[in-house]
Structure formats: C-alpha cells, structure tokens
Amino acid sequence: MFDDEDPYHARLERHSVLFACIGVVHTLLSAGIVFGWASLLPVLRSEGIDLSPGEFARIFIHGAIGNYLSTLPFGMLLDNFGPKYCGITASILFSVGLLLCSFAHSSTWALDVGFSILGFAGPAIQLPTLHLARLFPGDAREGGGGGAALFMSAQAGAFDGGTMVFALFAAAAAIFGVTTSTFFISYLIVPLLTLLTAIFVWPNEILPDPAPLTKRHSFASPYSYLSPASHGDVNSLSTSSLKDRPLSVILTRPSFYCLSGWVAIHILKLNFVVATINDQLDDSMDQTTADMLIGIFSAMLPFGFVVLPLVAFGLANSTMACFQAANVVGVLYGLVLTFFPDQAWYQVLIVFTAVATSRQLVYSTVFHQTGELFGFKNYGILLGLTNIIVSGASLVQGPLVEWAEFKEDYFGANAIMLGITLPLFGLVFFAVPHQPLKNPKKKLNEIATESTALIGGKTRPRSSSDAGLVA
Numbered sequence: 001m002f003d004d005e006d007p008y009h010a011r012l013e014r015h016s017v018l019f020a021c022i023g024v025v026h027t028l029l030s031a032g033i034v035f036g037w038a039s040l041l042p043v044l045r046s047e048g049i050d051l052s053p054g055e056f057a058r059i060f061i062h063g064a065i066g067n068y069l070s071t072l073p074f075g076m077l078l079d080n081f082g083p084k085y086c087g088i089t090a091s092i093l094f095s096v097g098l099l100l101c102s103f104a105h106s107s108t109w110a111l112d113v114g115f116s117i118l119g120f121a122g123p124a125i126q127l128p129t130l131h132l133a134r135l136f137p138g139d140a141r142e143g144g145g146g147g148a149a150l151f152m153s154a155q156a157g158a159f160d161g162g163t164m165v166f167a168l169f170a171a172a173a174a175i176f177g178v179t180t181s182t183f184f185i186s187y188l189i190v191p192l193l194t195l196l197t198a199i200f201v202w203p204n205e206i207l208p209d210p211a212p213l214t215k216r217h218s219f220a221s222p223y224s225y226l227s228p229a230s231h232g233d234v235n236s237l238s239t240s241s242l243k244d245r246p247l248s249v250i251l252t253r254p255s256f257y258c259l260s261g262w263v264a265i266h267i268l269k270l271n272f273v274v275a276t277i278n279d280q281l282d283d284s285m286d287q288t289t290a291d292m293l294i295g296i297f298s299a300m301l302p303f304g305f306v307v308l309p310l311v312a313f314g315l316a317n318s319t320m321a322c323f324q325a326a327n328v329v330g331v332l333y334g335l336v337l338t339f340f341p342d343q344a345w346y347q348v349l350i351v352f353t354a355v356a357t358s359r360q361l362v363y364s365t366v367f368h369q370t371g372e373l374f375g376f377k378n379y380g381i382l383l384g385l386t387n388i389i390v391s392g393a394s395l396v397q398g399p400l401v402e403w404a405e406f407k408e409d410y411f412g413a414n415a416i417m418l419g420i421t422l423p424l425f426g427l428v429f430f431a432v433p434h435q436p437l438k439n440p441k442k443k444l445n446e447i448a449t450e451s452t453a454l455i456g457g458k459t460r461p462r463s464s465s466d467a468g469l470v471a
Contacts, residue, residue, distance in 0.1 A: 008203030016135035020151050022197060023129030027158040029165065029190045030094060031126040034063035034119040035359070036166035038274050039298035040180075043173045047180060049104060049111075057275040057401040059112050061394055064271050066119030068391040072384025074124035082205050083128030087198025090124030093117055094191040102184035114184075122162075125194050130155065131206035153312060156367075157305030160360050164302030244375035250382070255373060258430040259366065260386045262323070264393035265424060266330060266362045269417045272397050273337070273355050274301075280410050284341040293344060297352050304356045311364045319372065322365045323428040327421060329354045329361070334418030338411060369432065 012019050037060040044056075051059075078086040100114025133151045165187075172178040242250055250256055277297060281290040314322045333354040336346045370382055404413040 006203060006205075008201070009207055011201070012132065012135060012203070012207065016132075019201065020132050020135060022201075023126075023132050024151075024154045024158045026129055026194050026197070027126040027155055028161050030162065030194065031122040032067070032159040032162035033122060033165040034060070034067055034115065035160075035271075035274060036163035036298075036301060037063070038277055038294070038301065039163070039166040039170045041278055042294060043170050043180060044104065044111075046173075047105065049108075051108065052405065053276065053279045054398070054402045054405050055108070058398055059115050060275045061271070061397050062112060062116040063119035065391040065394050066116040067123060068267075068387035068394070070120045070123045071127075071387045072381065074127055075381065075384050077124075078127050078206070083131065083202040084198055084204050086124060087128040087202050088195060090121045090127075091191040091195035091198060093121035094125060094194070095188055097121060098184045098188055098191065102181045104180055104184075123159075125191075126155065126159065128198065128202050134207040153308050156360065156364060157308050160304040161302050163304075167298045167302060170298060242374050243372075247378050247381065250374055250378065251385075254430055256382070256385075257389075258427050259369060259373070260389040261393075262424055262427055262431055263362055263366045263386060264390045265420055266326060266358065267390050268393045268397060269330060269334070269421065270355055270359055270362075271394060272400065272413070272417060273333070273351070275397065276401060276404070276410065276413075277351075277355075279405075280337065280341060281347070283408075283410065285344065289344055293347055296348055297355075300352050300356045302356075304358075304360045307357045307360055308364075311361055315365065315368045319365065319369055320428065320432050322361065323369075323432060324425065326358060326361050326365060327424045327428070329358055330421040330424070331418065333358075334414065334421055338414040338418050341410070341414075373432075 041056060041060075074086055074090065077089065094117070097114045097117030097120075100110045100117065102114075104111035104114075130152070136151055169178065169183050172183070173180075242253060242255060278290075278294055281293050284290075285293065311322065314325065333351045336343070336350045340346050366386065367383070370386070371379060374382055400413045400416065404410045
C-alpha cells in the first residue's frame, strides 16, 4: 500500500494496530493533561503553596492558552519537517515544562511557566500521531472497516481522557503521600518514551493518502467519514461555496468567525468552571460537602469520551442538532451555577456531567464542521487560527475571576457566562450556512435516467431511485 522504500512507512504498515495504539497512548498521557487542573489544585494548596484564587486561575489560563496556541506553529513544523522532528521538539519541551513544575514550592514563576509549556507541548506530541489514520483506509459504507474514523475518535477521546493524569496523582498524594515535586520528576518517563518513539519510529514524512483521488477522504477530521453530506449526496443542503477555497477568501467571510466565536465562548465557559469550581463549591457548601464534590468532579472529568458514539451519531445525521445541543447544555449548567450553586445533586448531575462531556461535543462538532464547510485544503491552518481566537477569548477569564474574588461572590460572573450563551442559538445559523437546491422544482420526467438490462436483452429507462436495487 505504501512505498516499501521508506522503512518507517513500511514498519508502520506492518504493525498498524500496535503503532495506532501507541499514538493514542501518547495523546492520553500528554495532550490534554492541563485540563485536569481541578485535581491538581487541592494538592498544591495542601502542600502549602499559598496563592489567591485569581493567581491559581491565571496559571491554569496560561496552560490552556498554551494548549490552544500550539496547533498552528507545530502544524507548520509538521508540514515542513515531518512527524519525527515535530515529535522530538515537542518531547523536549514537555520535559522542560515538567522540570519547571517540579520547582513549584520554591518558585511560583516556575509553576506558571512550566504549566504553560506543558499546555503548549502536549498537543504537539499528539500531532505526529494523527496521520496514522491513513493506515486504515476505507469507509465502512464503502466496504472498509471504518478504522480511520475509529482511530480519530479514539484520539479525540484520549485528549479528554488525559485529565485523569492529575486525578490519579491526587489519589496517590492522598494515599501514599506522593508530593508534586516527586510526581513531576517521575513523569519525565513519558516525554522520554515519546522522544524515543519519535527518533526510532515516527517517519520523516507523513504517510501518503492510499485512497484513489476519486474517493479520497482526509484524515484530518475524526467525523468526516461519518457525514452523508461529504459524499456527494445531491439532496444535501450543506454544500458550501467556501469548500477548498483559498484562505484569502475564507478569512473574508463571516462563517469562519461565527464558527470560531461559537467554540471560543463555549471553551471560555468550560475553562472558567474548571478553574473556579473548587472555590465556587467552597463558597456555597460546607467544607465536608465541598471536599466530597471536588473529589467527584475530579473523578468524572476524564470520562467525557463516553459520549463519543452519541456525538458521532449526531454529526452523521444533523450538525445543526449538535450545535444546538451544546448550546442547550451550556444554558443548563449555567443556570445551576448561577441560581442553584448550593444544590449538591444539581452540581453532580448537571454541572459535572456537562463539563466532563461538553468539550468533546464542542470540539468534535467544530472539527467536523470545519471540514464540511471549508474542506481540508487549509484544515490545519484553520484549526490553528480557530484556537488562536479561542485563546484570545480565554483572556477574559482572568478579569472575571478577579472580579468574583473581589466581590466574594460568583453570581455576577456566572450570570455573564450564562448570558453570552444565549446569542449562540442564533450564531450557529451563520456557522452552518445552507444553500438551496439548484433545481428544487425539477419535474420527475427530467430526472437523469440510465439503462438497465431486462430479461431477453431489452432495456428500459431506470431512474436514480432504482440504483440502490441493483448490485
């Protein structure tokens, strides 16, 4: 299937499942671990790191922003120098971040910068693994096994599952007394393994697309394989004139900014909850209940991937429904945080569940819609630009946390977060533009026909509606 003259590509093909699993594990252990901040924060406080809620929130914001900003520069590095050098650079940076975080007790600056670098380098370790989807060509509807879609879905789930790293560390700290310094030093084994894999396994160039040009699918979107609209359905209303157009055209149209603005607001809200949930629970509950709920939240956060099958099914049937579902969920957990912050069961059943699963829903929808609306010619750059807009919106989080801390009340901040969700119900209609059918009133006798054999060698006209009846 691939060029046997490239030993790296040939090795990947011979052991495709093994290296696909290694790629998913790399993502699990590095790409999204900064979003497990809610589990790390209580340990830092218990070890005597005395910072205000605003200062702790700022450290998390820097890690999250680093995570969003890395896509574009490392995507360019991947395109120009290949998976090997991208993986090597990312592994070294990740190690630097861990080393700096190990000095958290002696330097707040080291924790802040180190956490930012962890956020920045994590997705860059994931990037060299994404092209492994090309080891599994073929759509399930075309007789293939759908392995590429499964692999990309696993990658998306592994990113969210990375929040378990700090949750497991918090459990080890409580049971065995493991300190933050010991944890960050011990965790250097992860970038060491990703570095060795990059040096000895990842190729200098991404795997070529094995599909014929007439049936090629991009591996970039986990859900591009699942949407009927992407396979030339003449009845689809989602066909856009922006697909595979130059960046200079796409960036002058409102669709890109509406889509980016939609995800930016949702991620701002989710990160605000992750950064402040501990303090919000402390303010609204007694200490025993708050500690119990913080533990439940930390345990639930890594399991957002469980909604992946449901999200994939939704995207295969209606992208608009997924957009609006994310908006409804955003309103629900916003209402609880604003008006019912002292109701423990509401927190668990609505807020915790929503925050654990919404990031998966939001990003999966955006990954899918970016490919459907703009094509895959500039897919990586567009995702990078989207994440830059997300990081810009995240800067609002700091002043909001400081304002809530000054007022000693999170009602106002939560009300603002709830309020900015409401316009999203209308914004999505600009992010999912529809075009009318070219000939909506076409008569039945104008339908293209083709000949199909009858008994005795005779032929009759066959409409396209008969096509599905012929093998």
